[in-house]
Amino acid sequence: xxxxxxxxxxxxxxIAAVLKGDMASFEPLVAKYSPRLFATARxxxxxxxxxxxxxxxxxxxxxxxxxxxxxxxxxxxWLMRMAVRTCYDFLREHQRNRENTFTELTTxxxxxxxxxxxxxxxxxxxxxxxxxxxxxxxxxLPPPARLIIQLLEIEDRSVKEIxxxxxxxxxxxxxxxxxxxxxxKKCLARIARDKYL
Amino acid sequence: MNLENLQHKLLAAARSAPADGRVxxxxxxxxxxxxxxxxxxxxxxxxxxxxxxAAISCVAIMVLSGAWSLWSNYxxxxxxxxxxxxxxxxxxxxxVDDVQ
Numbered sequence: 654x655x656x657x658x659x660x661x662x663x664x665x666x667x668i669a670a671v672l673k674g675d676m677a678s679f680e681p682l683v684a685k686y687s688p689r690l691f692a693t694a695r696x697x698x699x700x701x702x703x704x705x706x707x708x709x710x711x712x713x714x715x716x717x718x719x720x721x722x723x724x725x726x727x728x729x730x731w732l733m734r735m736a737v738r739t740c741y742d743f744l745r746e747h748q749r750n751r752e753n754t755f756t757e758l759t760t761x762x763x764x765x766x767x768x769x770x771x772x773x774x775x776x777x778x779x780x781x782x783x784x785x786x787x788x789x790x791x792x793x794l795p796p797p798a799r800l801i802i803q804l805l806e807i808e809d810r811s812v813k814e815i816x817x818x819x820x821x822x823x824x825x826x827x828x829x830x831x832x833x834x835x836x837x838k839k840c841l842a843r844i845a846r847d848k849y850l
Numbered sequence: 851m852n853l854e855n856l857q858h859k860l861l862a863a864a865r866s867a868p869a870d871g872r873v874x875x876x877x878x879x880x881x882x883x884x885x886x887x888x889x890x891x892x893x894x895x896x897x898x899x900x901x902x903x904a905a906i907s908c909v910a911i912m913v914l915s916g917a918w919s920l921w922s923n924y925x926x927x928x929x930x931x932x933x934x935x936x937x938x939x940x941x942x943x944x945x946v947d948d949v950q
Binding site: 679680683691712716770776778780787788791806807809837841844845 | 851852853854855856857859860861862863864865866869871872874877878880881882884885
């Protein structure tokens with residue numbers, strides 16, 4: 654079979670072939686879904702070597718647990734659930750010093766905050782400094798809070814979706830969301846304290 | 851500084867950041883090579899399998915022991931059982947007689 658005929662096969666056909674022992678049929682799945690996995694991993698890991706490690710781990714788990722894929726939902730959903738859980742494990746294993754405050758801001762970031770204070774409308778959310786600041790803020794959060802903020806506030810997923818992706822019950826997701834928002838407010842309050850007191 | 855407003859602004863910044871789905875060159879080949887070499891060790895999975903096997907063995911032993919115990923009691927005949935039952939029932943009657 655040629656590579657092009659592999660690409661024409663559906664996910665279900667490729668998965669069935671892999672489960673029968675045709676390992677080569679896994680490669681088209683890797684090619685198809687890796688961009689999505691890399692985009693996801695880059696939201697949680699900073700360094701490219703860490704991002705690649707995370708995605709390799711996701712594919713490794715997907716391959717070895719492929720027999721548990723029941724096919725009642727799209728393969729992409731099953732894979733993304735695995736991706737979210739692997740990224741969460743990564744956050745827990747690589748908890749950095751979260752006491753990093755906003756005292757070491759770059760000049761651009763400082764300027765952006767000054768512009769925001771002077772006039773909130775004048776500080777664009779599209780600015781590179783704003784994106785850098787929000788990354789700092791996310792890095793300060795504990796892993797559960799960071800995951801919830803990423804999925805709920807940034808990716809705009811529903812509580813039910815987050816529950817399915819993480820394996821947390823719906824009430825637990827709600828409790829963690831409440832705590833995550835409170836934690837974010839605390840981190841932001843630290844900016845005000847560090848910069849202006 | 852309005853922190854609520856700042857939080858909304860920063861989250862909007864995060865939402866507007868485009869997803870970066872770049873895949874490193876030859877990544878698929880590296881994954882397939884890693885899978886072919888069998889490098890992955892799913893420790894949790896291995897533990898899970900081992901514990902399931904242990905649980906099934908324990909249940910099997912429990913069922914066999916229970917079956918053997920029931921069969922042993924039945925095999926000893928009902929006579930022994932009825933004598934023991936009578937002894938147990940009249941044990942208290944005997945102690946009442948002693949008191950009287």
